[in-house]
Amino acid sequence: MKPLKAVRAWRLRVEGEPQVQAGDGRTPDPGGDSAPDADDHVDFRQGVFRGQVVGKMIVNHNRRRPDRPAPCTLPMAQGGFTGRVGELAALAARLGPPVGPAPDAPLVCVVTGLGGMGKTALALKAAHRARNEGWFTGGALFLDLAGYDDNPVTPTQAVTSLLHALATGDLDLRSDLVGHYGEEGHQLDAYRSHLAALADAGRRVLLVLDNVSDSAQISPLLPASGLHCVLITSRECHESLTAVELPLGPLTPDDSVRLIAPALRRRAGGADEWTPEEAESVRELTRLCDRMPLALRIATSLLHRRYVRNPLASLVEELRAAVDRTRVLTSRGVDEYGRALALAPVFDMSFRRLPPDRTRALCRLAQVPFQDFSTETAVVATGRPRPLALDLLDDLVGAHLITGEGRGDELPERWRIHDLVRGYASALAADDPVLGEEGRRARREIRDHYRTKAAAADRQLRAPSDGPPPDLFKGRAEALSWFHAERVNLVAAVQWPDEQDPDCTVALALHLAEFLRRRRYFEDWVSVSRRAGERARRSADQHAEATVCNHLGNALLRAERSDEAIEPLVHAADLFRRLGDPAGEGMAWNNLGLAQRRCGLLHESVVTHRRARDRFRDIGERSHEGRAWHNLGLVLDALGRHGEAALVLQRACVLHRETHNRFLHGDSLNSLGCVLHAAGRTDAAVAALQESLRIRHDSDNWYANSLTWNNLARVLDSAGRAPEAAHARIRAAEAATRAGTTDTRYGHHH
Structure with missing residues (x-):
């Protein structure tokens, strides 16, 4: 398509009464926009002019003219752009x-x-x-x-x-x-x-x-x-x-460090390397900035303005202590595009665009410091039916204030609030009495919900394999899946500062214990037990305090902090004795004996385990009595008294068989195999270990299975049965992988 010809007005002043036939005449334009070019002409045909006239200059846009550069109004690209x-x-x-x-x-x-x-x-x-x-x-x-x-x-x-x-x-x-x-x-x-x-x-x-x-x-x-x-x-x-x-989400951890590294090096006079402490502070700074580019740029600007001895550490500490880190992340000046180096105004505008009910719901969710949360938890937190809660969550995802993770038919729906958004919303709620009360109510309702679910899941883990399943879960596998998905949130819920409900804190910690023990989250077990113990002492509930102290000692023992375990276990045994609870006292003595053995106090351990055994036998607690016999066999083995240890462990196996406790029966058979091997009874050791594996074949205690397969491989090697030993090691590695470890361990399952 050819461009249209443009018509440009111009003026011509003439003298007299000229009569011009201008079919091919060319007349310059003395006062117009421009003189005619070779392809332009002024049409005077049949014109009579007696003074100033207005003519038409026809401008042909088809003529070739020098190319002008294409327009570009892009601002400069951001300096130091990293990642993406x-x-x-x-x-x-x-x-x-x-x-x-x-x-x-x-x-x-x-x-x-x-x-x-x-x-x-x-x-x-x-x-x-x-x-x-x-x-x-x-x-x-x-x-x-x-x-x-x-x-x-x-x-x-x-x-x-x-x-x-x-x-x-x-x-x-x-x-x-x-x-x-x-x-x-x-x-x-x-x-x-x-x-x-x-x-x-x-x-x-x-x-x-x-x-x-x-x-x-x-x-x-x-x-x-x-x-x-x-x-x-x-x-x-x-x-x-x-x-x-x-x-667009946060930067990767490495890209976050690369974004701020040049500025930090300039601050340090161009040093190419950081000390390990500085490197850790840099990583922590990026985490506290939620790996958000604007927050990281503001942080580097703040570091340039600080003249304290250690500006990096001081800024990290200030951000770590802040409820709302957006208020700390404010600096003077603007970026390359003239925008203020302040994070709070950015969030102010995003929140102002939300409908009021969405703002309230987000503040309720933000009051609960989750790493992520399920749709079920969101229903409880927002107090809305599932369809309305999903609609609300979708709106918040659309505004990029939360993100949806693992959404689909095969995975449960999980949601995550950006850390900086959570802090901003929490501060917003703290400044508003109505929002603040809604947030506290949401926290209580969520913790009650967790207590109910955790109790049901815990019952399922402890139930006999042929027992009826609790109503909230279809089976042990579903209970374990829920525990795994919610573990971080459950542990965090025990730490929430809600002084009005100490019983909930203690109950939640106790319901978590079996799962944390079985899945070897020992540090989490220590953390929740310490917190629950503090709450029990403040509420003057001595029985709860004794129970939690016993769990704390057990958790420290499993975490290989045996020297720390002795004090809470002694305290637990003393409290149970004063309360007239021989079963609790026996369990505390049992765990104390394990701690003493780990600390090398072998003779003291023998005395303690016999005391625990006698307590359980007196009250007819045959399952717990079997535990005490088992642990007594371990300390006798450590003393080199393998023959006595074998007899004691055989007694433990009898009690476990009679009480139908397959888990403990498998553990005692594993230890019996180790003791028999130490006593030189190889064939009997192989039989005991194989029986342990058979009993636990259908269990999901993969760590224990891996340990027993390794023990069997070692015994088979000593018997010259190399092919069978190789097969056992393969099975041990498979079980270890399913347990989430690469360790190759031998010996007793504690």
């Missing part, structure tokens, strides 16, 4: 020249994410790369639509700005269509016509529209031609747009 390799590659694949015929509609890419995630920096980095590759010969235009400011850019203002930018290109635009808000329709027509003309000429244009809050801001700006591309940044998802969305 995958995201840049994804954008490059989208922005590159189309293969084959041009699509019918323009390509629209939307980079979404929480404010401060570096969306603008990524978009500009991709835009500059695309322009340097020569993919957009028609121009690259940038426009900040200020969608999250109090006065966002309107479509009319946006078109005006884009027309001004396009007027610097290789096609002339009428001046009366540029810069006049009253000519909205004409401006829009001129804008679209210009883009269409560039597309017809095969010249692609890239539009970068930054900070879009509403699709209505950009709908009039979208080109009609599929040759052009539009790159949008927004804090929200825009379902009404036909666009490719690229969600």
Whole structure:
């Protein structure tokens, strides 16, 4: 399509009454815009002029004129841009020249994410790369639509700005269509016509529209031609747009360190290496900044302003102590794009755009310091039915204030709140009495929910294999799966500072004990037991205190901190004795004997285990009596009295068989095999270990199974049965993998 000829008004002053036939005459323009070129002419045919006249100069736009550079209004790319390799590659694949015929509609890419995630920096980095590759010969235009400011850019203002930018290109635009808000329709027509003309000429244009809050801001700006591309940044998802969305999350831990490392090295005078303590502080700083680019840049700015002896450590400590870290992450000055180095205003605007019920729900969720949470927990926290809770969560995901993880038919739905968002929302609730009370109520309701579920799961783990399953779980496997998914949150719930309900804290800690012991989360077991013990002492509940102290000693024992275990176990035994609870006293003595043996106090351990055995025998607790016999056999073995140890362990096996305790029976058979091997009775040792494996064949105690397979391999080796020993080691490695360990261990299962 040929461009239309433009008509330009010009004036000519003549003397007298000339009569000019101007079919091929050429007359210069002494007072007009420009003199006619070779292909322009002034038409005077049949004209009679008696004074000043107005003529028409026909300007032929088909003539060849020097090419003007394509307009580019992209701001500079951000200095020190780090990471985002995958995201840049994804954008490059989208922005590159189309293969084959041009699509019918323009390509629209939307980079979404929480404010401060570096969306603008990524978009500009991709835009500059695309322009340097020569993919957009028609121009690259940038426009900040200020969608999250109090006065966002309107479509009319946006078109005006884009027309001004396009007027610097290789096609002339009428001046009366540029810069006049009253000519909205004409401006829009001129804008679209210009883009269409560039597309017809095969010249692609890239539009970068930054900070879009509403699709209505950009709908009039979208080109009609599929040759052009539009790159949008927004804090929200825009379902009404036909666009490719690229969600942007935090940087990786390594990229976070690379982002701030140059500034820290400049601060240190260019040193290339950090001490281990400094390296750990840098990692902690990136974690406290939630690995958010804006937060990291503010942190480096704050470090430059600090003149204390150790600015890095002091900033880390200040952030760690802050409830709302967005208030700490504020510095003077602006970034490359003129935006304030302050995080709180970014969050202020995001929260102001939420409907009030969404804000309340987010504050309730944020009051509970979860790493992540299930939909079931969200239902409890928000006090809404599941469909309404899911609708609320979807809205918060769309605003990038939370993220959805593992969503699908095969995995349970999990959700995560950004740490900085949680701190901001918690501070918001603390400043509002109504929100604060809602948050505290949500915390109590969630902990009650956890106590109920944990009690049901604990009953399932302890139930006999042929017993009826509790009503909340279909079986042991489902109970274990729930414990695994919620472990971090359950441990955190025990630590919550809610002084009004100490019983819940103690109960929750005790319901967790069997799972934590079985899955070898010993440090978690220590943590919840210490906290529950403190709460029990404050509430003057001596029985709860004795029970929790016994668990604490057991947990310390398992965590190989036997010297620390003795004190709480002695205290537990004394409390149980004073309370007249011989079963509790016997369990405390039993655990104390284990701690004494681990500390090398073997003779004291023999006395303690016999005391525990006698307590259980007196009250008819045959299952616990079997435990005491088992532990007595271990200390006799440690004393080198293998014959006595074998007889004691055989007695333990009889009691476990009679009480149908397959788990303890398997453990005692494993120890019996080790003792028989030490006594030189190889065939009997093999038989005992194989029987242990048979009994525990259907159990999921993979750590114990791995230990027994290793013991069997060692005994078979000593018997010269190498092929069988090799097979046993393979089975041991398989069980260890399922237990989540690579350790090769031999001996007793404690």
